[in-house]
Amino acid sequence: MMKFYLKKVFLIKKLLFLLFAFIALPVIGQTVVTGVVKDDTGSPIPGANVVVRGAKVGVAADIDGKYEISVPSSSSVLVVSFVGCTTKEVSVNGRSVINIILPSSTKELREVVVTALGIKREKKSLGYSVQDVKSDELTKAGEATVTDALQGKVAGLQISSSGTGAGGSQKIVIRGNSSLADNNDPLWVVDGVPYDNSTDTGNYQYGGYDRAGGAFDLNPDDIESISVLKGPAAAALYGSRAGNGVILVTTKKGGKNGRLGITYTGKMSVSPVAYSLDMQNIYGQGTNGVFSSTAKTSWGAKMDGSSIPAWWDDTKTTAYSVQKDVIKNFYNTGNTQSHSVSFAGGDSDNPFRLSLGYDYTKGNVPFESIKKTSFDYVSHHKLDKYLDVDIKANYVNTAGRNRPLLGYYSTMYYLYTMPRNIQLSDLNNHKFDATTLAESGVYTEDNWATPSALYRNPYFLNSQDNDKDVRNRFFGFAQFTVNFTPELKLKLKQGMDYADTQYQYVYKYKDAEMSGCPQMSMTKETHRELNSEFLLTYNKQVNDFSIGLSAGGNRMHTKTESLYGNSGQFSVSGAYYLSLGTAQTCSNTINEKEINSLYGFADLGYKDYLYLDLTARNDWSSTLPAANRSYFYPSVSLSGVVTSALDAWNVKYNKNIFTYGKVRASFAQVGKDTDPYQLQQTYSTSIGGFGYLYASEPTTLSNINLKPEIATSYEFGTEWRLFKDRFGLDFTYYNTVTKNQVLNIPYIFSAGYESQTANVGKITNKGIEMELSCKIINTKDFNLDATANIASNRTRVTKLDPTVSMYQFSSLENGLQVVAVQGDKLGEIYDYGYKRDVKGNKIIGSDGLPEKTDSQEVLGCIQPDFTGSFGLNANYKGIFLSALFTFQKGGDIYSFTEASAANVGVAKCTADRSDRVVKGVLENGSTNTTSISAQKYWQNGVTSEQFIYDASYLKLGELTVGYDFPKAELQQLTHNIFNSFKVSLFGSNLLYLVKHTPGTTPDGSAMSSNIFSQAVDFSPVPNTRTFGVSLNLGF
C-alpha cells in the first residue's frame, strides 16, 4: 500500500518537473509590463484587475498592489479596475513599468488578512471567519508573551492562564474544547511554517513544574500581525493538526525604501502579588478553641500577642500574634525588563530585517527567573524575474531557574494551611534543624510542625529544590518561488523547527519526604519537525471572473528523543553532577511520526462580490494502521458582498447607512491522526532497586483498527459596516461535530486492562461569535473607538461509547473528578454534594452533621455561558489611552485552596467560631436541633459542594496611556534622526469589578492548563498585577 503511494509521489514529482521545464520554455522572452496599483491615499490595492483591452484575460495585483502582465504589443492598453474605484485605461506606450493610481471611495473594502499556507487574501472574499490582530494592538500593554497579548482580542479565542506565575503554561482554545483527550491546542504557524507550541508542563497534583509552550519563544516585537483561523474551513489546508484552528503569525519584514531603519523597544514592569485567599485573622494554632503548640490547625484560641514557646527551641519564646500578610510577604514583587532592537533595510526587491531581543523576568517566587534571548533574521531576494527566495532564521534561548514546585506538596499549599500565628522570619531563620546539624553536620529540615508531607517549611523547600531548564530553539525556512509567468508560480519550501531542552533538578539536602536525597536528575530532549512542501498556483482574470488554482503537497516529519539520567543519592554534599551519584540510572524514549499530504484548492471570484473557495486534502499518517492511514477531507466556502452586488445590479440604497455588507457560509471537514505507537502492545522496562531489570505489563489494550478522527463543521456569518464605517458588526454562527476521537477509555479491569484505545465519541460544539466596533468620536485631532468581542460556545458530549457513558479527565486526591458524561456538557465537576430531601432541605445526621449524597453527582461545569472583552481607545493629537475589560459569565470552579484552608481553620469562612445548628432536617423529616462546633462543621460537615464557586468575572485586563509623537513633526524636529517616538505606561490584570471566588481569582488559579486543572482553584502561586513603562524609538 505504502510503497505504491511512495512510487506515486515520485512519479508525480517527475511529471511536475518535466511540466515546469516545458512551460518555462515558451514564456521566456515575452513582453512584460510590471507596476504597482495604488489608491489616491497611496495605499496599494491588492486584487486590482489589470486586463489588456480587447483580451479576455488579465491578472490580479498581488498583496502589495504589484502586478505583472504579458502584453501582445507595445501599443496595448491596460484596463485597470477595482470595486469602489474609478476604472482607468492606460496605454503601454513601450513602457515596461507602469504605476497606476485608482481613486477610491471606501478603503476598508480592501482589508487584507493572511490565510492558510500564508496566502494573503482580501477579507471580503473569505467565506469563513478570520480575525486578525495587528502589531500595535499586540504590544500595546507591554505583555511579555504573544499569548498574553492575544488575551481578549479575538472573539471565541479563550486563553486560560495557569496560576503558575511567570513562564507558566497557557491553554488556548478556539471555539471551545472539542477533544476529550484534552488536545485542544490550535496549530501555530509562523510565516507559513508550523511552530511547535506543545506544552511540556510535566506537572500534576503531586508535584512538578509548569512551563509555557513553545509560543513563549516568540518575541512580540517581531510580529507584524496574527490571524486567527477559527473554523475548519479556514484551517482545512493545514490538515490534521488544524482541527482546533490555527494561529497564523506573520513576522515583520524588512524595509523597502533602501534606508536602514533602526527601532528600539524597551519595557520595564513590576508585578506585585495582588490576589490570594481570604484568611481569618483572629484564631491561632490549636484545637477546639484552645491554644496548643503541637496542633497542626488554627482552631485554637484568639491570638492575643502573648508569649508562646518557640517551635524550634523550647527554651525560647515567640509571639502568639496574627501574621496577616504571610503570602504577600513570602513572595517577591516580580519584575520584567525587555529590550528589542531591530534593523530593517534593503530595497523593495531585497528587503531584510534583523532583530535582537532580550527579556529578563524575576519571578514572584524567591530565586525564580526566566531569561530569553532571541535573534531573528528574515530576508527576501528577488534573484531575477523568475525567481524569488525568502529566508528566515530564528534562534531563541530560554532559560528558567527555580520555577515554582506545584501541587499538594508546594510552597503555596504550606503557606495557606499554616496556623495564622506562625511567623515567616522564624521559618526562615530556623529552616535547618540545628540539633541534627550540630550532631552530624547534615542539613535537614526544621519546621513549625515536624516536617512531613503535609507540613513543610517553605524556606527549606526553596533552598532544597533547585531546578533549571534551558531551551535552544532554531526555527527557519528557505522558500523558492519560481515565477514561470505572471499567472503561474511554484513555491518550494523547506521549514525546520528544532529545539533541544535540558531540565535539571537538584535536591541539595537530605529530605524526609523524598527517598535518596541529596540527588539530581537531568533530562535532555530534542524535538525536530521538518516540513517540506511545494505549491503550484495559477491565477487568471477572465472577464468578470477571477480564478485561482493551486495544488501542493507537504511532508511533515517529527521526532522527539529524550534521555534521562538520575544520580541516585549523593554520598558527599556540595557537588552535584550525575556521575557522583551512588545509584545512577538512565532511560531514553523516542517518538517519531510522519504525515504526507497532497492538496488542491480553487478560489473563484465573480465581479468582486461573489467568491467561492474549494479545498481538498488527503493525508497519509504513519500513526494509523495501513488500512486506515489515508484520509480525505474537503471544504467549500462562499462569500457574497451584498453592497457590491447591489452596486453591480444598480440597486439604489443608502450608502451612508449601509456602507458595506457581506454574508458568508462554509462547510468543511478536517481529519486528524493520533500519537505514535498506539497500535502495538509493548512492555516497558526499568531498573529496580536491587539492580535487577524488570518489565511492566501494558495496561492499555491497543487497537489495531484505529481510524482517523473527523471534524465536520459548518459556519454562517455576516459582516456589516454602517453609517460610513461608524459601526461595524461581524457575526458568526458555527456548528462542529467531532467524531471518532482516539481516546483511552476505561476497560473492564478484571479483563486485564485499565483502559483501551478506541475511536469514540461525538462532540458537538455550537456557538456564536460577535465583534462590534464603533467610532464614537472621529475628528482630525480626537478619536474615540470602542470595540467588543463576545463569544458563546456550548460543547456537548453527544455520544461517548457503547461501553462507557462517562469519561474522566482526572481527579483530585479527595475524589473530586472532572468528567465528560454522555448527553451532558463537557467538563463537569463531579463529586459528593449535600444530601437533600425532595423540598431541597439538607439532610442532617443524628450527629448534627450534614450528610453526603450517596454517590458523586454533578456539582458544576467549567464551561462559561459566554466570554468576551470590551475595549476603549482614545487618541488626541498623539496622546492615547486604551482600556481593555475582559469578562466571563457562568462556569464553575472548585476552590481546593479554600477547602484545604477551611479544614485547618485558616480560611476567612471559618472566622465565625460559634456553635451552630446546621439548617436542615433529619432523615425522619424533623428539623435538626443538634448543635455542633465550628471546627466539627468545617472538618467533618462540609462536602465539595461547599467550595464550588461561580467563575464569572469582569476585570480591567489592560490599561495603557501614552504618547506617540506625530511622525512629521518628529522628523522635522530631529532633522530626520528619529522616525518614531512612542512612550507609554501600561498595566495589566489590574482590577476585578466582578468576582465570586474567595480572594483567589477564577481565571488564574489553576495548577496547569489542562481541562481538569481549569476546574480547580489550586492557587499554585499568588496572582499578580502588572505595571510598566514602554518606550519605542525609531531611527
Place this chain on the structure above:
Amino acid sequence: MKRIKVLNIIAIGLMLLEVGCTNGFDSMNTSSTSLTSSSLSAELLFATCVNKGTSADYQRNYSLYDDQYSHYFSNCVQSFMTGNYEYNDSWANSGWEEFYAEREKEYIDIDSICGSNANYTDMKAMNNIWNCFLWQRVTDRWGDVPYVGASKGTAVAYNSQKSIYLDLLSRLSSACTSIGSNSTTQYSPGDDDLLYQGDASKWKKFGYSLMLRMAMRISNVDPTDAKTYAAQAVAGGVFTSNSDNAKVEDDLSGNGYYDYYNFIITDWENATTDKDFMNYMRGGTTSYPRANTLDPRAAYWFTPGNNGYVGFKNGTISSNYPTDFNWSDYAAINSTTKGYFYFLEGASNVSRLYYPVENYAEVLLLEAEAALRGYIGGDAQSLYKAGITASINDVATVSEGSVPGDTIQKYIDGLPSWAGASSNEAKLKLIAVQKWIAVFPNSCEGWSEIRRTGYPDDLTYPDVSSSSVVTDGDWIQRISYPNNEYLYNNKNMPASYQSTSSYYSKREQYGVWWSLCGQDKTLSKGYTATNTFN
C-alpha cells in the same frame, strides 16, 4: 543560460523536498524503546511480580485498608476516611486494577514462557505458587471475583470464593508435587527471585505453608477440604525454621521504590500505631488477661511515644481528638539501628524492611489450630508455644538483637492459661490472638483472621462516617467491588450486586464466604457468632 539557471533552481527545490524524506514510513510506528512479548524472559517479569505483588502502591493497596482494619496502624489524616469505613473508589480500585491488569498478566506471560519445557518445571511451579498467594489476597479482600479466564482481554463471569479456594488448593498441590520432580537441569531466575534467590526447594516449603494457611481459612465453612489439605500440607513439608520465612526485602536505593512503612508512618505522618495492638503489647486486657509486662517484641517493633507504648484509636474524627493531642504522644515504628523497621538510605543501602508474606511462627500457629481441630497429629499447646517463641526470636533476629529464652518463657507464662481454656473455642482464641501478633505487620493476614475467627474480641470500633454503608454497630467485612466493575462488567457481577441500589448499599458490612458471620451476612461488634468445630 537563464534556462539552465531556472532548471537548476527547480532541481534544488525538489532536492530540498527530499531532505524530509524518510524511508521507514511503514516501520516508523513501532516503538524502539520498549519490548514486545517475543523478547520477554521469565525473570524480567517474575522480579516485577514478586516485588510489586507485595509493595506496589502500598498506601492505597494496604495502608488505607488492611493496615487499619487489622488494627495494626491507625489513620492520621482526617480526609482519609477509609478508617471510618468510607468507600473511596480511587483508592479501593487500585489493588484490584493492579492485580488484574499487571500481576495476573505477569503470571500468564511467565506461564506461557515456561510452556511445557521440561527445564522450566520448577519455574512454572514457583510462578503458580506466587500466583496462588496473590489470588488468596484478592478473594479474601473482595469475596467472589472473576477468576477463571480473568485478565485475558475479555470480560468473564465471577466465580464463587469457594470454587476459587478449592482451585487454588489444588493448584498448590500440583505445583508443590512438581518441584524437584524433573531431573533435567532447571532454569533458575537467580537473584531475580526476590523470595528465595532461585532455591526451588524453599518454594516447595512455601507452597505447602500457603496450602496450610488456605486450608485453615476455610475450616469453619468446609472442614472436609480443610482437613484434607491441612494434612497434605504438613505431610508435604511446611516451614521448619525462621530461615524459611517468605518475605520481600524492601529496596531503599531510591530507584522508584519507597520504604513505605517509614514514609507513610514516620515521614508523611499519614498513619501511626493503633490503640488496640499497643494495648496487647503493653499487657493484658479485660478479654485477654495476661501479666502486665511489655511484649518482648514491642521494643523491636516500636519506640514509645510521650505517653509510652500507647497507640491512637483508628477512625477518630478530629473533633473527638483529645485536646492538646500530639502524634508524638503515641508510639512510633522503631526505625532505630536496633529496630525492626530500621532503614538507612543511600550508598550503604542497609535495609531491614520486608514486606511480609508468610513466616514460620504463623505456620506453627496454623498447625496448632489444625491439631486442635484434629486435622493433623501433634500437640496443639506445644505448637502454640513454639509459634510464640519462633515469632519473638524472628523479630529479635531481624532487628539484629536477641531475646533470652527465659524472657520468652516468662512472657508465655504470663499469658492466659492454656489449661484454663476450657473449650476448643477458648483455645482457638489463644492461638488466634497470638497469631494476630505474630503475623504483624502482615495486615492482610491480620484482618482476614479477625474476620474468620472473631479474635481478638475487644477491638475498638471507629467513629463510623455517616456516609459509610456500614451500619453503626457492624464490623467492616470486605472491600467493595470497584466502580469500574459495576460500570463496565455489571452483567457478570453476582446478581445481588447488579442493581444500582444494591451495588451502593451492599458493601463493606457483608461477610465473604469464610467469614465468621457467614457470606453476605453482617457481624456486630457484640460478636454473636462462634467458630465451628467438628
